[in-house]
Amino acid sequence: MEIVVVGRHTEVPERFRRHVEEKLAKLEQLAPTAQRIDVEITHENNPRLADVRERVELTVRAKGPVVRAEAAADDRFGALDLATTKLAERLRRSRDRRKDHRKNAVQPPVDVRPFDPDRDAPAPEPEAPTHPATPGEAVESQMGDSPVVIREKLHSAATMSVDDAVYEMELVGHDFFLFVDAETHRPSVAYRRRGWSYGVIALDTSCAGD
Template sequence: MKIQIHARNAELAEDFRDIAEEKLNSMERFGVVIDRVEVEILHESNPRLGKHSHRVILTSHGSGPLLRAEASEFNDLAAFDAAMKSFDIQIRKIHEKSKDYNRETLRGKEVI
């Protein structure tokens, strides 16, 4: 999975890229096909938006499903974590839908 990080009007933490790559690469365990994920970080300079001044938008591209998650928090890492929760839920739902469940019941079988 290719990860692109765009920062607009924001100073990123030194370890942000490493944390983002680690968390996004862990999503490969679900087997959902995602070619590229764009991480967009926006910083609002308006002081009235102090608690929600950093916004992170995650968007997936590729042959798999289109996923998009957005969150606003007090810093870029907290916003990324909140967006990852939503992104994780979406991937889990797609993974659960693709599972093949054995729907045989005991009624069809002869019980001794």
């Protein structure tokens, strides 16, 4: 299993890279088919955010749904510990679900707990944008002369049921999840509402104008 460590707005010392590899190697038994784990370290320079100045995002890429977890703390070692704990819980959930599918058993309710990921929000298209060329690739661009930075990412259009979409949304810790509804064949988004409730918004492409 390959472990790729990158830093955003920060240098990642070799000592910390070795610590990451040793810690994540213990998760291989929970994800035996994992091909790679991407580790992204982000440093926040704002002194008002000193308590969460180090953010660690972990993404497991394997055959099947992507599993992701992230956490922030005042140091990157603490953030890594928190993110690894979340990731282990989601990997166990994914493993248990696969076992249930193999047994053709009735699926138990999804273990839903609130998360607070710092995700991208829809924004006006920047002037002369540079679009990502491949799924999973993120491209950042500045909107005109303003200080606003737009981060754009291309996703594959996966066809699945609403139940599977909610399940995969929980695995990556997002507040929303894009998919193609297997029943209606419409581009849709599942999103988290208050409490333990979810919503789904679908696009009716048949009424799109020229």
